[in-house]
Amino acid sequence: MKRGFSLVEVMQVLVLGSGLMVLAVHLLERTMQVQETALSGMEQVHDWSALCLQLRRDAHLAEAVVEIGSRKLTLATGPAAIEYIRDERGLLRISRAAETIEYQHFSLPADAVIDFQAITGSDRVLLTVHSLTPNNETRQVLQIEAAVGRWANHPTRDPQ
Numbered sequence: 689m690k691r692g693f694s695l696v697e698v699m700q701v702l703v704l705g706s707g708l709m710v711l712a713v714h715l716l717e718r719t720m721q722v723q724e725t726a727l728s729g730m731e732q733v734h735d736w737s738a739l740c741l742q743l744r745r746d747a748h749l750a751e752a753v754v755e756i757g758s759r760k761l762t763l764a765t766g767p768a769a770i771e772y773i774r775d776e777r778g779l780l781r782i783s784r785a786a787e788t789i790e791y792q793h794f795s796l797p798a799d800a801v802i803d804f805q806a807i808t809g810s811d812r813v814l815l816t817v818h819s820l821t822p823n824n825e826t827r828q829v830l831q832i833e834a835a836v837g838r839w840a841n842h843p844t845r846d847p848q
Contacts, residue, residue, distance in 0.1 A: 739794040747834035
């Protein structure tokens with residue numbers, strides 16, 4: 689009886705082992721891609737949630753809409769002014785009060801088209817964000833509607 693393995697048997701084990709390793713590496717890479725995509729989606733949802741809360745809060749505190757256009761919204765909140773402007777990375781919120789200027793950025797898809805509108809016959813503003821699907825169909829991604837001046841005359845100007 690011979691002792692050990694033949695060269696053919698050793699080669700078969702090596703080929704099978706390397707095949708399993710390639711498969712494992714491919715599956716690990718794919719799992720990491722899926723995880724990255726999921727995290728990116730969660731960050732986007734968090735960012736849009738913050739945008740929704742901030743825009744509604746600003747509109748509620750505003751006394752009037754100063755300027756509204758397809759890419760820009762300006763609200764007057766007493767001595768301060770708040771602007772929302774579409775830039776290359778998303779939507780930029782600029783708050784100007786007395787001697788301070790605050791910037792806050794909200795990310796949007798690169799191909800997103802935004803539109804600010806004043807709803808006729810009411811004191812509401814509407815922000816709509818559209819994006820393109822992979823087959824070039826337009827889809828609505830986000831729509832925020834807010835009443836202007838809801839808290840403007842509240843004693844604390846910030847009811848919770």
